[in-house]
Amino acid sequence: MNWYNVGKIVNTHGVRGEVRVMSRTDFPEQRYAIGSELGLFLPKSKEPIHLIVATHRKHKNFDLLTFENHSNINDVEKYRDGILKVSEEHLGELDEHEFYYHEIIGCIVFDLEGTEIGKVTEIISTGANDVWSVKPETGKTHYIPYIEDVVKEVDIDNKKIVIDPLEGLLS
Known part of the structure; x- marks a missing residue:
């Protein structure tokens, strides 16, 4: 299966499991929608950690996300420098004359x-x-x-x- 870059987790934010994402997608509303499935690729790892978006909000130049079953900072600290990706099957259709x-x-x-x-x-x-x-x-x-x-x-x-x-x- 092919995976495509959505953003990079650059840090945690607060103590309630929120992460700061440097986004690399033109479709943040779709990629970070509640219930969206993302794959997290940690450095030196070939297999993704499957995550489900629980919340999303904008803060300055970052997208702030929480994931299901990750309610505090201890759950997400290890995800720093990980790359969030979307699988090919979740890309969705584009309008005419639009391309990934x-x-x-x-x-x-x-x-x-x-x-x-x-x-x-x-x-x-x-x-x-x-x-x-x-x-x-x-x-x-x-x-x-x-x-x-x-x-x-x-x-x-x-x-x-x-x-x-x-x-x-x-x-």
Whole structure:
């Protein structure tokens, strides 16, 4: 089964079993909803600890969570530096023209003429739109905005993206 990163437990919060999570998901309302199942991967561990979210709230730049049957700090202290992940079966469906990061990273980007531009290595969230970092075999990285005027086709099954680069975008 494949697991996808949701966030990292960076510390405990208070004495009632709450943990501070540095979130890495675009869907915190869904991932941290009461009753959601997450896998916790501790450093040097291949097998997840299955946890059920009991409570969720925002505090500053963190998501604060408690888990079922973990009512005090002693239950969760050992989870620090653990990575929370969601299993593939719990990902859920996205709307048209929406993709999970793991679906885009690794795709090969081509222009309309079929010339290979490079591979998507990173996705940068800007607030307005995502920007895809595209690294060619040689040369400097290109930054491609995920906007309708530029991205013309995304073929997840074949890991292929076709773009119509704006003037100066690839120079």
